[in-house]
Amino acid sequence: MSATKEQHSDAARDMWETTNDDYEKFRPSHDKAGVKALLDRLGVMDNVSQRNGTPPTNDVTAKYDVLDVGAGTGKCTRVIKDVLGEDARIVALDPVAGMIRQLKAAVPGVDAFVGPCEAIPLPDNSVKAVVSSQSFHFYANEAALREIHRVLIPGGKFGINFTADDEKSPLVHGVYELIRKYMYPECPEYYLNPLLDTSWKDCFDAAPLFTPLQEHIFPWENQQTLPDAESVVKLFMTYSAIAREPDVRKECAEQMVKLLTTDPAIKQANGTALEIPRLSALYWCTKNVQ
Numbered sequence: 001m002s003a004t005k006e007q008h009s010d011a012a013r014d015m016w017e018t019t020n021d022d023y024e025k026f027r028p029s030h031d032k033a034g035v036k037a038l039l040d041r042l043g044v045m046d047n048v049s050q051r052n053g054t055p056p057t058n059d060v061t062a063k064y065d066v067l068d069v070g071a072g073t074g075k076c077t078r079v080i081k082d083v084l085g086e087d088a089r090i091v092a093l094d095p096v097a098g099m100i101r102q103l104k105a106a107v108p109g110v111d112a113f114v115g116p117c118e119a120i121p122l123p124d125n126s127v128k129a130v131v132s133s134q135s136f137h138f139y140a141n142e143a144a145l146r147e148i149h150r151v152l153i154p155g156g157k158f159g160i161n162f163t164a165d166d167e168k169s170p171l172v173h174g175v176y177e178l179i180r181k182y183m184y185p186e187c188p189e190y191y192l193n194p195l196l197d198t199s200w201k202d203c204f205d206a207a208p209l210f211t212p213l214q215e216h217i218f219p220w221e222n223q224q225t226l227p228d229a230e231s232v233v234k235l236f237m238t239y240s241a242i243a244r245e246p247d248v249r250k251e252c253a254e255q256m257v258k259l260l261t262t263d264p265a266i267k268q269a270n271g272t273a274l275e276i277p278r279l280s281a282l283y284w285c286t287k288n289v290q
């Protein structure tokens with residue numbers, strides 16, 4: 001069976017309505033150094049620390065410091081809050097109601113809405129910075145960029161954070177090659193590896209809404225480790241690239257167990273944990289005022 005990019009996105013959202021518990025349990029927290037580096041480039045760090053009850057003059061119209069779009073269960077939202085502190089005015093948006101339920105439980109005190117990036121339920125010029133963490137592949141289109149542009153204040157910034165698995169790792173490469181065999185043929189490679197296929201950037205060419213994207217890519221400080229092959233399978237089966245029919249998912253999961261327990265370059269040595277090395281792939285730009 002094949003699927004368009006849109007059908008694939010729908011399948012992933014359906015999958016996460018029922019598997020958001022596994023998402024919350026097995027996906028890692030975001031690397032704090034990566035989130036901090038992005039927030040720094042988005043110019044919100046100083047703003048929050050200097051506010052002390054009085055908004056800086058360039059911040060008068062912004063209701064929020066940060067909009068976390070495609071926020072999921074709030075894996076990045078909670079790190080943003082941790083970096084910026086309790087005073088930070090954060091709002092989160094995701095189209096999957098189950099993900100937003102998890103986010104509200106995990107990150108109390110943050111405003112959170114259910115909806116897609118293509119229709120952000122916020123007024124014009126109401127946000128200082130928009131952050132997209134590990135989700136831009138879903139809304140890499142002109143409609144979403146127009147909405148991000150609309151809600152940003154003049155001079156506001158948009159940042160993208162991909163938590164990219166490092167394919168130099170034999171484990172990641174082996175699992176990715178397996179997932180590629182089971183992905184819908186029409187599913188763009190960037191759903192799995194946005195560093196290998198960077199065509200998600202093409203949407204920025206449609207209209208001059210933002211300054212050119214800048215980028216900075218570096219390894220996480222604290223990598224995720226998992227205790228056994230079963231947990232590694234649970235993690236990768238939350239990936240949208242493998243949002244497929246139940247029988248296809250079952251076969252993929254079985255093949256993954258086989259790979260992780262028999263491949264000499266991958267299988268777990270006695271008493272060691274399995275590491276999933278990742279990179280923070282950061283991209284940022286500034287709203288153009290037209």
Ligand SMILES: C[S@@+](CC[C@H](N)C(=O)[O-])C[C@H]1O[C@@H](n2cnc3c(N)ncnc32)[C@H](O)[C@@H]1O
Nearest residue numbers: 070071072075076096116117133134135138139
């Ligand atoms: C891999 S998850 C990332 C979630 C979270 N940001 C994180 O870092 O864990 C991708 C998220 O994008 C969301 N998403 C899918 N389509 C979207 C759209 N059109 N607009 C905004 N978010 C979308 C999904 O519901 C999902 O929660």
